[in-house]
Amino acid sequence: xxxxxxxxxxxxxxxxxxxxxxxxxxxxxxxxxxxxxxxxxxxxxxxxxxxxxxxxxxxxxxxxxxxxxxxxxxxxxxxxxxxxxxxxxxxxxxxxxxxxxxxxxxxxxxxxxxxxxxxxxxxxxxxxxxxxxxxxxxxxxxxxxxxxxxxxxxxxxxxxxxxxxxxxxxxxxxx
Numbered sequence: 001x002x003x004x005x006x007x008x009x010x011x012x013x014x015x016x017x018x019x020x021x022x023x024x025x026x027x028x029x030x031x032x033x034x035x036x037x038x039x040x041x042x043x044x045x046x047x048x049x050x051x052x053x054x055x056x057x058x059x060x061x062x063x064x065x066x067x068x069x070x071x072x073x074x075x076x077x078x079x080x081x082x083x084x085x086x087x088x089x090x091x092x093x094x095x096x097x098x099x100x101x102x103x104x105x106x107x108x109x110x111x112x113x114x115x116x117x118x119x120x121x122x123x124x125x126x127x128x129x130x131x132x133x134x135x136x137x138x139x140x141x142x143x144x145x146x147x148x149x150x151x152x153x154x155x156x157x158x159x160x161x162x163x164x165x166x167x168x169x170x171x172x173x174x175x
């Protein structure tokens with residue numbers, strides 16, 4: 001696998017080694033020992049999956065305190081723009097964001113450590129998105145940041161008039 005660092009410390013883009021032949025493809029989506037050797041020291045305890053159509057924008061979500069979560073995310077079907085925002089107090093990149101396009105074809109994964117808000121927009125007609133979390137979800141620890149926060153100025157690559165948002169995501173505060 002190939003691991004790319006990003007301008008924000010801790011965020012990693014992982015491209016697994018994919019074996020293609022006439023039957024299709026095979027690749028290892030996760031191997032704790034190998035990922036630990038690569039600097040991803042997370043013990044994942046919960047897997048989640050979502051299915052969405054074009055225009056869905058989810059996020060920006062995070063878990064507070066002892067329920068903070070590191071995530072390893074990927075797109076199984078379609079294409080998404082995945083975004084992480086640094087919320088770590090005292091970080092030199094606090095309030096900065098980084099995005100990566102995750103597709104069924106590129107098989108890339110995005111590792112997001114604890115202390116980040118996370119969201120994604122669906123760029124294809126349909127997408128199935130999966131993520132591993134290193135802590136269980138607790139609704140009372142949930143927080144969020146508005147997707148259209150002007151200080152972040154995130155280009156979700158979906159026109160705002162096409163956005164499909166949850167009521168909860170519309171009500172998140174600005175950073």
